[in-house]
Amino acid sequence: MSPVGTAHEPDTLGVPRGLGDLVGLFREIGDLKRVHVAGRPGSIADHAFLRAWSALVAGEDPARVTASECAAAVAGARLAGLDGPVLCDAGLTADQARAVRTRAIEEVGAALPEGLCALLAAAPDPTEDAGPTPAFAATLVDQPRAGATAPGRPRLIVEPPEDHGEHCWAVAVCGALLAGETGAEPGDAFLLGLAHHLHNVALPDAGFAGEMLLGEHLEPMLERLTERELGTLPDALAARVRDLLTARADADGPLGRAFHAADVLDRVLQVHHHARAAAFTARDALVDLELVHDSPVSAYHDAVLAEAGLVP
Known part of the structure; x- marks a missing residue:
């Protein structure tokens, strides 16, 4: 990974255009890691992560899951827990609830590429209770992330830590929203984001510092633990995710660019959140x-x- 501040020409690296305009939206989407609703364990991000995996394991089309979850995330940036089921329970018709969602998408999604807002507004609502929650997904929601660590230095502790489900969900959503700019398939970017920390089901996160201490054991360990969790998925879904995970290796292709852009943005925006919270007056x-x-x-x-x- 290049050190922060290293000069590169964005055009030569295939960096998605307009990221400066999207940072505000991605920050608001990331804030759903910190929004909770009564009666639901975890954050809204956790709930969406579990819901997406349940739908995928139940056999729903990944493209449909991607569209519905991205629409819910963009609308949720402003509506928080006021989703379709809540609004309908409060007395709105289904059409009225979707009109509210559309207003939210249009308000917060102005920076998205042309036409994407309309696609999100037309997307179906996420499927609630599609099936049982996969055990690995529940564990990732329970597994804290290490935060900022560096070899040879004490870790920086920030409270509360995000969990791996929240991070994977944010990378999945933002990667899918960036996919059109890099030439990747949104469904592929979404699946890769959801799955890129499968090894942390069994491996507590020690961050970059811990990974360096593992040395030559790191890569074989990650492969074994990832394969263990892939073995719990339906065969077709496991094969697709296994293939997509190879895109983590570099940022040379469309999928790798969408994924790595979303991943680094989410990691840095998470640090910015803690800095803003500490400076709040x-x-x-x-x-x-x-x-x-x-x-x-x-x-x-x-x-x-x-x-x-x-x-x-």
């Missing part, structure tokens, strides 16, 4: 995010805060 909420926003009682709210000495 009350003024950020009160002024920039308008925590006390305009309403019929705004004057009263302002007077209460002034009396309490809490005006920013």
